[in-house]
Every structure is written in C-alpha cells, then in structure tokens.
Amino acid sequence: xxxxxxxxxxxxxxxxxxxxxxxxxxxxxxxxxxxxxxxxxxxxxxxxxxxxxxxxxxxxxxxxxxxxxxxxxxxxxxxxxxxxxxxxxxxxxxxxxxxxxxxxxxxxxxxxxxxxxxxxxxxxxxxxxxxxxxxxxxxxxxxxxxxxxxxxxxxxxxxxxxxxxxxxxxxxxxxxxxx
Amino acid sequence: xxxxxxxxxxxxxxxxxxxxxxxxxxxxxxxxxxxxxxxxxxxxxxxxxxxxxxxxxxxxxxxxxxxxxxxxxxxxxxxxxxxxxxxxxxxxxxxxxxxxxxxxxxxxxxxxxxxxxxxxxxxxxxxxxxxxxxxxxxxxxxxxxxxxxxxxxxxxxxxxxxxxxxxxxxxxxxxxxxxxxxxxxxxxxxxxxxxxxxxxxxxxxxxxxxxxxxxxxxxxxxxxxxxxxxxxxxxxxxxxxxxxxxxxxxxxxx
Numbered sequence: 001x002x003x004x005x006x007x008x009x010x011x012x013x014x015x016x017x018x019x020x021x022x023x024x025x026x027x028x029x030x031x032x033x034x035x036x037x038x039x040x041x042x043x044x045x046x047x048x049x050x051x052x053x054x055x056x057x058x059x060x061x062x063x064x065x066x067x068x069x070x071x072x073x074x075x076x077x078x079x080x081x082x083x084x085x086x087x088x089x090x091x092x093x094x095x096x097x098x099x100x101x102x103x104x105x106x107x108x109x110x111x112x113x114x115x116x117x118x119x120x121x122x123x124x125x126x127x128x129x130x131x132x133x134x135x136x137x138x139x140x141x142x143x144x145x146x147x148x149x150x151x152x153x154x155x156x157x158x159x160x161x162x163x164x165x166x167x168x169x170x171x172x173x174x175x176x177x178x179x
Numbered sequence: 180x181x182x183x184x185x186x187x188x189x190x191x192x193x194x195x196x197x198x199x200x201x202x203x204x205x206x207x208x209x210x211x212x213x214x215x216x217x218x219x220x221x222x223x224x225x226x227x228x229x230x231x232x233x234x235x236x237x238x239x240x241x242x243x244x245x246x247x248x249x250x251x252x253x254x255x256x257x258x259x260x261x262x263x264x265x266x267x268x269x270x271x272x273x274x275x276x277x278x279x280x281x282x283x284x285x286x287x288x289x290x291x292x293x294x295x296x297x298x299x300x301x302x303x304x305x306x307x308x309x310x311x312x313x314x315x316x317x318x319x320x321x322x323x324x325x326x327x328x329x330x331x332x333x334x335x336x337x338x339x340x341x342x343x344x345x346x347x348x349x350x351x352x353x354x355x356x357x358x359x360x361x362x363x364x365x366x367x368x369x370x371x372x373x374x375x376x377x378x379x380x381x382x383x384x385x386x387x388x389x390x391x392x393x394x395x396x397x398x399x400x401x402x403x404x405x406x407x408x409x410x411x412x413x414x415x416x417x418x419x420x421x422x423x424x425x426x427x428x429x430x431x432x433x
Binding site: 087090093101115132149170171173177178 | 296297303
C-alpha cells in the first residue's frame with residue numbers, strides 16, 4: 001500500500017521559504033495529505049540528494065545562480081510533474097527586484113556600502129549570482145503554476161490533492177500574484 | 180454607475196432625436212443602439228462583459244490598453260470596443276478563442292514591460308491589473324520580463340509616482356485635463372520609452388500647474404500613483420467623485 005503513494009519533493013531556490021511556511025499552514029489537512037503522499041526530499045526532509053524518481057516536485061524561489069540552474073535541470077529530469085511554487089518561482093518577484101540594477105551595484109550595496117566590519121564581497125563557498133533572477137519556466141518546462149506570495153494554504157492543498165488524483169487543476173480565484 | 184449614459188467627451192453632441200438607431204449582434208444576441216454609442220457601451224447596457232483597463236466612466240475614451248478588443252465578423256483586425264462604433268448588421272464577438280488569446284497576450288506583455296512586484300505594492304489586492312490577471316486566468320507570463328530601470332518621484336508632498344507600476348492607461352492625463360482642468364500630466368517619448376510626466380518633465384513637487392487635487396491618484400488603476408504614508412496593500416482608490424462631477428457638468432452644458 002505504502003509503495004503506491006506518490007513521491008513528493010519540495011525545493012527551495014531563491015526565495016524566503018514563505019511558500020514552505022504556507023504549505024505547513026495547512027493545519028489538519030496536512031494529516032490527511034501525509035497519508036496520501038511520501039515526502040521524499042526538501043527543506044522539511046533530512047535527505048542530502050535529490051532522489052531518482054519523483055512524481056511531483058514543488059519548487060519555491062526564482063533562479064538566481066548557476067547552482068540554482070544545475071539543481072533545477074536535475075530535478076526536472078527526475079520529476080514527473082514540476083510545479084512552479086509561489087511568485088518568486090513564477091515571476092522572480094522580490095528577488096527579481098535586483099534585476100533593474102547591475103550585479104556589481106547590487107553586491108557593492110549589500111556587501112560593501114552597508115557593512116561596517118571588514119566589508120568584502122564573498123567569492124569562495126557561495127554560488128555565483130547571475131545578472132538576473134528569472135522565473136523557472138524561462139529555463140525548464142513547468143507543468144503547473146501556483147502564484148501567490150505566498151500561495152494560500154488552501155490553494156497549495158487544492159493543487160496537490162488534484163495533482164495526486166491525476167488532474168491538472170484550474171486555480172480560479174484561489175490565489176493570485178501577490179496573494 | 181452604468182456606462183450607458185457616458186458619451187465620449189470630445190464628440191459633438193447632436194440634438195436629441197436626430198440619432199440613428201442601429202441593430203447589430205453581440206455574441207449572437209440582437210442588440211440596438213444609437214449610432215454614437217461605442218460597442219463597449221452597448222455591451223455594458225446589455226450586461227455583456229468586456230474587460231477594460233484604460234476605460235473609466237466619466238473620462239474620454241483613449242483606446243490605450245486594447246484589452247477590450249472584440250472580433251467583428253469578416254473584419255481582418257480585432258478592434259477595441261471602447262473606440263469602435265457599431266454598424267447596421269455587424270456581428271461582434273467579445274469572447275471568441277482568438278479574442279481571449281490576444282487579450283491574454285496583451286495583459287502578459289503589460290506585466291513584462293514594467294516591474295509589477297505585486298507582493299510589495301501599495302495597491303496589492305486593490306489593483307485592476309491584478310484583478311484582470313485573475314479574470315483572464317493568467318497564472319504566469321510566457322514572455323521574458325524586461326526589468327527596466329525606472330524612477331520613483333516622491334517630490335510631491337502628498338503623493339508618489341512610481342513608474343514601475345504604470346501601465347500607460349493615461350487616466351491621470353485625462354482626468355487632470357478633462358475634469359480638473361489643470362493638464363499637469365502629459366506623455367513623453369514613444370513605445371517602450373513612453374512615460375507620463377508632470378509639466379515639462381519636472382519633478383511633480385515643483386509643478387506650478389498641479390493643484391494637488393489628487394484626482395489622478397484616485398483614478399490610477401494600479402499602484403503607479405499613490406498617497407504617501409500608505410504601505411503594502413493599503414492604497415484603496417476612491418472614485419466616487421468622478422461620475423458625480425461629470426453629471427454636474429453635463430447639467431451646465433445643457
């Protein structure tokens with residue numbers, strides 16, 4: 001029985017984790033959901049690597065580094081359904097607010113101008129920023145979009161339950177950009 | 180307010196009784212109208228919904244946003260319903276597959292042209308652009324965002340102009356000219372570089388023509404014009420004054 005439950009993964013790219021918080025905001029519906037799915041990867045699971053085969057992957061956050069692109073391409077290959085989860089994934093949203101400035105200016109502002117103790121731009125151990133933060137669907141094919149900042153818990157729950165049943169849901173007014 | 184009584188302001192009003200009455204079809208329904216009523220006005224009188232963004236009851240029509248496009252049988256181009264007038268026997272479709280497809284594309288392009296970050300916008304939850312996205316079922320934008328670098332003018336003591344949210348509907352320009360009579364707002368440049376400006380592109384706060392009446396702020400469909408001191412989602416526009424002022428003025432004209 002347990003083997004038939006769909007394997008679900010969640011991923012956190014350039015976002016604030018608010019979408020994951022909203023997922024947890026599902027209250028008692030989470031109990032119901034937990035019986036229907038296997039959560040196999042994500043910030044809520046203690047697994048280091050993205051598994052080989054996943055049915056549904058929710059990706060929060062925009063694509064802002066080479067590392068994000070690598071993760072995104074890998075999870076796309078290994079997931080049957082990819083959901084663009086929240087406004088940052090769908091539109092670049094708040095992380096994308098840096099896009100109108102040159103990358104040098106952004107780093108200068110964040111790591112030099114506003115730092116009083118040993119200001120320096122980090123180079124080792126952190127992924128290199130791309131000039132722009134971009135939505136997921138500009139890099140890979142996305143199967144379902146779940147806008148909202150964050151998407152309301154009900155909208156996430158509705159999207160997941162429909163996908164589990166094999167239907168691609170119409171969200172209607174359950175959520176919106178900036179919800 | 181219904182838009183049925185709203186006439187385009189700059190058209191000459193002929194004496195009552197001299198208007199031809201036309202019969203034509205909208206979505207296969209027979210409708211009748213005066214020849215000087217736009218397709219949009221006639222549709223609304225008949226409870227046929229056509230989405231709009233730049234149109235506002237009480238202001239002249241401008242045809243800027245093109246979201247009210249409709250299909251006319253045997254016409255090659257889609258036409259904006261707000262500035263197109265019916266002809267006898269015309270067959271109009273407001274929701275054909277082609278119309279819906281183009282409407283979605285137009286709205287998506289509006290989102291790519293400026294930086295519409297709903298999550299941090301003063302008008303979040305009270306925005307006509309956002310509402311249209313829900314109505315047209317737009318869950319994502321298929322075009323590349325342009326992320327232009329745009330300024331914010333906070334020089335006015337009471338109001339803020341944020342070009343990041345402007346959709347160039349030009350309601351501000353029209354209300355300032357047609358209702359307030361100040362004509363502080365105007366437009367400069369063309370295409371992607373188009374901007375609304377105050378006076379001859381000077382900071383709003385140093386404008387000598389602005390009367391600080393705030394009508395432009397209240398008619399703005401997005402968070403482009405807002406009141407100072409409003410935080411995210413706090414800017415709710417109040418438009419009640421517009422149909423009232425327009426009605427009073429029509430009395431004066433009569």
